[in-house]
């Protein structure tokens with residue numbers, strides 16, 4: 001596969017951008033090789049600057065649930081751009097977006113738009129601390145909630161990929177306020193609450209973990225978190241930046257029937273443009289400035305282009321049968337890939353259109369079991385697929401996504417490629 005132009009661009013980029021990338025996992029450091037520099041994308045396909053085209057399962061890490069450059073989304077963004085790109089003032093679009101989110105996510109009485117998932121979780125955390133007057137936070141080892149100081153402790157995603165789950169630069173005094181529990185391990189949460197009664201402001205959790213690979217919640221895990229937090233007066237925050245509008249129009253909380261106090265959103269609600277949101281019960285959100293004492297703000301919050309892209313995406317997702325179609329395609333791909341890779345010890349996880357294959361014979365339920373994965377074998381799998389024109393996340397500890405733009409032919413081509421690559425693993 002010819003990557004000359006990408007290689008030359010990377011040499012140039014490295015002189016001005018750390019590792020030549022604007023987000024660490026894009027550098028391919030854990031899988032080796034040269035990351036293709038992307039020129040364009042359409043539907044389920046992504047094309048690099050050397051003209052190589054790939055079937056895309058990264059989906060820009062989740063947002064592109066309708067595929068790339070969906071005609072209706074592009075058309076809406078173009079029309080919005082002609083009316084100006086940012087006003088720094090309220091717009092009817094933000095009212096429409098709030099209506100869509102509040103109607104779709106029953107636990108969210110109120111919502112505030114921000115410009116990234118990190119901003120959403122950072123704001124939700126500050127609000128939880130301000131509302132409860134408590135300082136401690138519980139997060140789960142291997143979960144990733146963006147690069148928020150308080151949450152870059154035992155973090156997943158890039159932290160797990162590069163073996164730096166605890167980022168440098170976080171003051172000890174702050175890190176101490178973050179308590180770590182085991183995903184799917186209710187006993188570890190109970191132990192923290194019995195050691196710190198009345199001190200924990202919130203538990204923040206990915207209702208389906210997507211940043212240590214994809215790990216579903218065990219039966220009763222989320223319900224247990226709801227019960228433990230309610231009893232102690234702590235808030236339960238669902239980080240649905242990945243799962244929001246991905247595993248159903250009401251997200252994971254709709255799928256599992258849980259009523260969190262706050263929810264963080266991102267990715268899909270921006271339709272590929274920079275958007276995040278946080279929201280929840282009105283009595284909590286009333287503590288946010290300018291109504292209450294918890295400050296939060298943003299120059300581009302509710303940006304008209306980003307909100308237009310997100311709104312257009314959500315209105316297409318509302319259409320009958322979309323999630324059934326994603327479920328059917330996800331199931332077809334998982335079955336085919338499982339058969340193609342038969343004989344190789346793999347733990348295959350899937351919920352709807354999000355999936356992950358862990359290269360281990362150990363059942364994967366949390367960070368420790370995810371870490372038993374053979375990352376060398378994953379790297380060979382990744383490189384083999386890339387050379388076959390299949391573009392998956394460059395880390396064992398990320399999640400893959402099917403979009404409504406993938407065709408049965410794309411899935412069959414992927415399955416055939418897996419069968420060929422599996423032979424060399």
Ligand code: KE4
Nearest residue numbers: 023061116117118144145146157239241242
């Ligand atoms: P952003 O700040 O990257 O928009 O969102 C942070 C975030 C928050 N919560 C969850 C559950 C997330 O998965 C993320 C970001 N996800 C990663 C990929 N797993 C983004 C990709 C990257 O870091 O380059």
